[in-house]
Amino acid sequence: MKADRLLVEAKDARRGFDWKRYGETLRYGFYVIFHPFDGFWDLVHEKRGSLAAAHTFLALFLITYVLRLMCTNFQFILAPIQYINIYEQCASLLAPFLIFCLANWSLSTLFDGKGRFKDIYMGLCYALLPYVLIQVPMILLSHVISFDEAAYYSVLDSISIIWPLFLAFVGLMQIHDYGPGKTLVFILVSVFGSLVILFLILVFFSLLSDALGYFVSMYREIVFRLY
Amino acid sequence: MKPRFKLSSLLLACLLLALVPMGGALAVDDGYSGTYTYNYDYWGELRDSPDAYRVETVIYNSTLGLDMPMRKPQSLFVRGEDLYICDTGNNRILKTHRDGNAFTLVRIYDTVNGAEPATFASPNDVYVDPEGCLYVADTNNNRVVKMDAEGRYLMSFVKPTDSTFDQSLSFLPAKVVADSVGRAYVLATNVNKGLIKYESDGTFTGFIGANPVTYSLWEYVWKMYFTTKEQRDQQASFVPTEYENICMDEEGFIYATNTVFSEYDLLYDNAKPIRRLNSIGTDILVKNDKYPPIGDLDWVEGSLNYGPSKFKDITVLDNDIYVAVDRTRGRLFGYDAQGIMLWAFGNKGNSAGAFLSAVSIEHMGKDLMVLDENECTVTVFTPTEYGSLIFKASEEYLAGDYDGSADTWREVLKLNANYNLAFIGIGRSLMREEKYEEAMSYFKMGHDRENYGRAYRYYRKDMVEQNIGWIVAIIAALLIIPLVLKWTKKIKGEVQAYESRQIAR
Numbered sequence: 183m184k185a186d187r188l189l190v191e192a193k194d195a196r197r198g199f200d201w202k203r204y205g206e207t208l209r210y211g212f213y214v215i216f217h218p219f220d221g222f223w224d225l226v227h228e229k230r231g232s233l234a235a236a237h238t239f240l241a242l243f244l245i246t247y248v249l250r251l252m253c254t255n256f257q258f259i260l261a262p263i264q265y266i267n268i269y270e271q272c273a274s275l276l277a278p279f280l281i282f283c284l285a286n287w288s289l290s291t292l293f294d295g296k297g298r299f300k301d302i303y304m305g306l307c308y309a310l311l312p313y314v315l316i317q318v319p320m321i322l323l324s325h326v327i328s329f330d331e332a333a334y335y336s337v338l339d340s341i342s343i344i345w346p347l348f349l350a351f352v353g354l355m356q357i358h359d360y361g362p363g364k365t366l367v368f369i370l371v372s373v374f375g376s377l378v379i380l381f382l383i384l385v386f387f388s389l390l391s392d393a394l395g396y397f398v399s400m401y402r403e404i405v406f407r408l409y
Numbered sequence: 410m411k412p413r414f415k416l417s418s419l420l421l422a423c424l425l426l427a428l429v430p431m432g433g434a435l436a437v438d439d440g441y442s443g444t445y446t447y448n449y450d451y452w453g454e455l456r457d458s459p460d461a462y463r464v465e466t467v468i469y470n471s472t473l474g475l476d477m478p479m480r481k482p483q484s485l486f487v488r489g490e491d492l493y494i495c496d497t498g499n500n501r502i503l504k505t506h507r508d509g510n511a512f513t514l515v516r517i518y519d520t521v522n523g524a525e526p527a528t529f530a531s532p533n534d535v536y537v538d539p540e541g542c543l544y545v546a547d548t549n550n551n552r553v554v555k556m557d558a559e560g561r562y563l564m565s566f567v568k569p570t571d572s573t574f575d576q577s578l579s580f581l582p583a584k585v586v587a588d589s590v591g592r593a594y595v596l597a598t599n600v601n602k603g604l605i606k607y608e609s610d611g612t613f614t615g616f617i618g619a620n621p622v623t624y625s626l627w628e629y630v631w632k633m634y635f636t637t638k639e640q641r642d643q644q645a646s647f648v649p650t651e652y653e654n655i656c657m658d659e660e661g662f663i664y665a666t667n668t669v670f671s672e673y674d675l676l677y678d679n680a681k682p683i684r685r686l687n688s689i690g691t692d693i694l695v696k697n698d699k700y701p702p703i704g705d706l707d708w709v710e711g712s713l714n715y716g717p718s719k720f721k722d723i724t725v726l727d728n729d730i731y732v733a734v735d736r737t738r739g740r741l742f743g744y745d746a747q748g749i750m751l752w753a754f755g756n757k758g759n760s761a762g763a764f765l766s767a768v769s770i771e772h773m774g775k776d777l778m779v780l781d782e783n784e785c786t787v788t789v790f791t792p793t794e795y796g797s798l799i800f801k802a803s804e805e806y807l808a809g810d811y812d813g814s815a816d817t818w819r820e821v822l823k824l825n826a827n828y829n830l831a832f833i834g835i836g837r838s839l840m841r842e843e844k845y846e847e848a849m850s851y852f853k854m855g856h857d858r859e860n861y862g863r864a865y866r867y868y869r870k871d872m873v874e875q876n877i878g879w880i881v882a883i884i885a886a887l888l889i890i891p892l893v894l895k896w897t898k899k900i901k902g903e904v905q906a907y908e909s910r911q912i913a914r
Contacts, residue, residue: 257858257865262452328869329862 199234207232211239211311218349222356225308226301233300236307240279243310244272246317255324258335278376279306285375286354290368295358305357309349316342445762446754448827451699451856453706456827461743461752461796462777464761466510468787473505473514479785484584484722485771485778488537491515492771492778494787495545500529502545507773510789518543521554523562529554534584544593546582553582553595553607566593569605569613586657594655594663601651603690604663618690620650620667654769658725662687666720666733675703675717682720683733683744696748699856704735704742705753714738714757722770724777728804732770734779739764741777741790745803749830752796762788775800795824802834811838833857840864845871 210230214221225231248268251261283306287299297305320338327334355365446460470478480498487493492512494503501519505512520527530549537543541558553566568580582605584596591609594617603619632641650669657663663686670680678701685694700706704718718735720742725731729746740755756763769780775797777790792800802817815838818831825831832855839848840860845868852861873880 256853256856257862260856260858265452326869328865329858330866 203232204234206230207235208238211235211308214308215312215315215345215349218352219356222305222308222349222353225305225353226297226357231304231308233304236304239307239311239314240276242314243307244275246314247271247275250317250321253321257329258324258332281376281379282306282372285379286368286372289371289375290358290360293368295360295368297354297357301357302354305353306350309346309353312345312349313342316345445756446752448750448752448825449700449706450827451829453700455707458752458825458827459795460754460793461799462741462754462790463793465776465789465791466512467761468505468512468789470785472512473503475503475514479503481782482780482785483768483782484534485769485780485787486535486537487771487773487778488539488541490773491537492773492787493535493537493543494780495532495535497531497533500532502529502532502535502543516560518545518556518560520560521545521556521562522560524554524556524565526550533582536585536587538587538591539589544585544587546585546595548581548583548598551580551582553585553593555593564611566595566607566611571613573602573615574600574605574613584652584655586655586663588657588661594657596652596655596665598651604652604655604665604686616690617688618652618663618665618684618686618692620652653720654722656723656725658685658729658731659727662693664723664725664731666723668719668721672717678703682718683723683731694748695746698747698749700750702733702742702744702748702750704733705738705740709738718742721768724770724772726772726775728800728807730800730803732772732777734767734770736766736768739767741770741779745830746807751799751803751830759784762790764788795821798824799830802831806834806837811841814838829855831855833860836860836864840867843867 207230210221210225214225214231248271251259251266251271252263280303283299283303287295287297287302289295290297290302316338320335320342323338324335351362351365351369354360354369355362358365358368360368446458446462447455448458450456477499479494479496482494483497484495485492486495490507492505492507494505496503499519501517503517504515506515519529521529529545529547531547532545533548534546535543542563543556543558545554545556547554551568555563555565557563566582568574570576578599581598582595583598585593587593593607593609595605595607597605600616601620603616606614606617608614650667652665653668655663655665665684665686667680667682667684670682674680675682678696680703681692681694681701682704683694683702684692687693694702696702704720708715708717714737716737718733718740719737720733721736723731723733730743730751732741732743734741735755738755739757740753742753743751745751754762755767757765759765764779764781765783766781767779768782771778775792779788779790780786781788798817798821802814802821805811805814805817815835818828818834818838821828821831822835832851836848836851836855836857837860839845839851840863845864848864849861849868852858852864
């Protein structure tokens with residue numbers, strides 16, 4: 183029996199990436215953003231989402247964010263392109279995102295949240311989809327409308343932010359099987375938790391550099407005394 | 410590796426040395442290693458520019474042939490071709506006359522005939538009306554004295570006896586201006602209610618343009634609820650600050666500068682270091698640039714003179730361009746009527762065109778005169794070709810000659826391709842000529858969104874009108890093709906249904 187299962191797994195591995203399932207989970211993203219309550223429940227509890235699709239949505243989000251800065255007509259966004267570093271921009275979005283996921287997972291695990299880290303990450307990635315869907319057409323739109331019509335642009339811009347935030351809220355609620363109040367409290371606490379994690383990272387690196395500095399100076403002292 | 414490196418650097422040094430005399434001959438040797446004239450681009454970065462002004466001449470004590478050298482002169486005033494210097498330390502006013510580049514001493518006012526006391530005590534400012542009457546802010550005699558061109562006493566403006574004036578304060582007038590009908594506006598030390606206004610007969614009529622008191626909600630809550638009365642009395646209370654200097658423009662508006670503010674306020678334009686006060690004392694300065702007129706945006710991190718620009722004096726040219734002199738870095742900042750920086754130049758130092766401590770600025774036509782209180786010199790600047798072109802373009806635009814203005818801006822661009830205002834000026838003119846697409850490219854280079862949007866709307870309208878046939882065709886096609894497809898499908902379905910029924914029968 184065991185040998186059979188190993189054989190099957192080996193076959194799966196050889197077959198490689200499951201493109202069909204990947205396509206289905208991508209398409210499921212569109213269901214999630216319009217039916218968040220059912221969508222997020224099934225996403226994790228019925229395994230209708232995949233990590234590959236989540237990675238894709240996150241990557242698309244980052245690409246959209248950069249494209250928005252670079253390609254929007256200058257009437258609406260005038261980014262100092264000469265000073266912008268794409269990697270820095272991406273990291274400044276990615277790092278808080280991952281730290282928030284981590285903080286949320288660490289805290290909800292302690293207070294009977296159902297979601298695993300993978301689920302939280304997946305849910306939040308799926309919630310980013312509307313940003314991509316609205317912002318990409320907005321880049322094209324910005325080349326058609328003029329400065330006086332900026333109201334349309336800013337309304338769409340607000341929607342593209344409020345919708346994902348709402349999805350993230352519902353997503354966390356369904357993933358952890360919490361009530362709305364508890365979700366809100368946990369989001370706020372997670373933000374605080376993210377700050378704590380940031381602080382710990384800073385302390386760790388500063389201590390590390392101090393410790394290294396100690397050995398470096400000791401080495402220098404020895405070299406200085408010996409020669 | 411090492412010796413070879415040394416050899417190559419030696420070769421490089423020789424090469425550089427060989428180049429030096431050539432470079433020296435080519436470059437204009439203005440005595441400054443770094444920037445002299447510059448401007449800020451859209452992103453607030455300092456950009457070198459050609460010189461807008463050059464030093465025409467410097468007036469020394471010896472130029473005027475003074476018996477006694479000037480001591481701590483505090484103020485300049487120009488009326489026509491006459492330049493008045495307020496020689497504060499020697500208690501006198503010098504009147505000089507300009508003839509070309511030569512300045513000659515006309516007379517020295519050191520007494521007021523018929524006044525009591527007849528001499529001045531630390532006069533800090535002088536204003537001369539069109540008839541040639543002098544208003545002298547005679548600070549330590551606690552009066553502003555008005556005398557005619559011959560030095561005969563006419564009248565004086567003294568400490569108001571009104572209850573709105575704190576009688577415990579001594580009256581120390583520091584700056585004075587007067588309007589066309591002889592109303593005097595006096596800036597007095599220790600008075601923070603604004604400018605003291607007198608009627609032409611010397612009666613006090615009130616204060617105008619008090620600096621509004623600014624404090625944050627947080628400061629207020631802290632002071633009102635978290636401090637005891639004793640603590641509050643010891644702290645500085647919320648008081649308005651005094652102005653540094655005043656100047657009256659052609660239309661009778663008073664320009665005032667302010668040097669007491671927090672750096673934080675400056676960045677968010679709450680400090681308003683330059684104000685234009687109307688007759689009721691409201692600030693009506695136009696600010697249409699991305700950055701408010703605050704002088705330097707770059708405060709030169711790490712230098713001895715670090716900090717915001719502090720405007721010691723201001724002068725308003727006839728074309729509504731105003732120039733303020735900064736004591737932090739000894740620089741002059743020119744702004745147009747829209748509040749857009751035209752140029753900035755100046756330096757700290759001893760060479761011509763640099764100042765140790767500039768205290769006063771005046772203009773004669775388009776020439777600028779700057780008084781340095783420590784060097785006791787007056788530096789006379791005259792516009793270069795570049796500076797004149799900027800003035801010309803600005804004036805032509807104000808006069809409504811938009812096309813002429815665009816041509817002049819093109820000349821400016823030849824001298825300085827980083828000049829934002831020139832791009833916008835050309836764009837405006839192109840827009841009037843209905844060349845919208847070209848105008849758009851100029852507005853884009855000038856980072857002007859609003860005008861770009863305006864030009865773009867016209868451009869879009871033209872495009873739609875030209876291609877209306879295609880647009881209608883595409884829309885129609887998009888609507889009709891699915892309908893046709895649906896229709897054919899329906900007919901096919903009906904035919905099939907009919908056929909299947911036939912077969913079944």
